[in-house]
Amino acid sequence: MNHEIIVAGKPSLKYAKDGTAEYLKRLTRYGKYKLTHIKDGSSEDVSKRLYEASEGTIRVVMDERGATPTTQELVKLYNKWEMRGVKNISFLIGASDGHTQQLRDDADFILSLSALTLMHELALVVLLEQIYRVATIKRGEPYHRD
Numbered sequence: 001m002n003h004e005i006i007v008a009g010k011p012s013l014k015y016a017k018d019g020t021a022e023y024l025k026r027l028t029r030y031g032k033y034k035l036t037h038i039k040d041g042s043s044e045d046v047s048k049r050l051y052e053a054s055e056g057t058i059r060v061v062m063d064e065r066g067a068t069p070t071t072q073e074l075v076k077l078y079n080k081w082e083m084r085g086v087k088n089i090s091f092l093i094g095a096s097d098g099h100t101q102q103l104r105d106d107a108d109f110i111l112s113l114s115a116l117t118l119m120h121e122l123a124l125v126v127l128l129e130q131i132y133r134v135a136t137i138k139r140g141e142p143y144h145r146d
């Protein structure tokens with residue numbers, strides 16, 4: 001599947017920029033993974049931009065109130081989408097005020113990385129590590145240990 005990770009706001013923290021660059025570099029071996037930054041703003045404006053930017057994809061809305069699958073459960077979810085013929089998937093990371101209820105309602109899946117609220121750049125790094133972990137499991141590579 002082609003991945004697009006769409007994040008509100010520009011990156012500013014060095015450690016998060018480094019982590020993001022590291023996982024995007026690693027992911028180049030596994031397919032198409034694109035990172036897009038959209039303009040920050042109010043919850044309504046950002047959610048609208050995220051919705052529009054993810055047109056035609058399976059929408060995974062990143063939100064601490066969402067489901068908390070294990071990594072292996074995430075692999076199963078990927079397999080289910082692939083069996084359904086899904087070609088494009090997007091992960092949507094919001095700004096300081098989070099997503100609107102409308103965007104949550106429009107989600108194909110609401111994914112929480114933990115019940116803790118993370119700042120958006122940190123959520124991006126954790127998400128990319130999980131996407132990388134899923135990619136290695138699907139290839140049968142030994143990065144992940146149960």
Ligand SMILES: C[S@@+](CC[C@H](N)C(=O)[O-])C[C@H]1O[C@@H](n2cnc3c(N)ncnc32)[C@H](O)[C@@H]1O
Pocket residue numbers: 061062063064065092093094095096097098099111112113114115116117118119120123
């Ligand atoms: C600072 S948080 C926004 C918190 C906001 N007050 C709310 O109620 O959603 C910015 C973005 O990071 C992402 N995020 C933060 N913590 C997360 C978590 N535990 N799981 C998934 N995404 C998270 C979400 O996309 C969120 O919209």
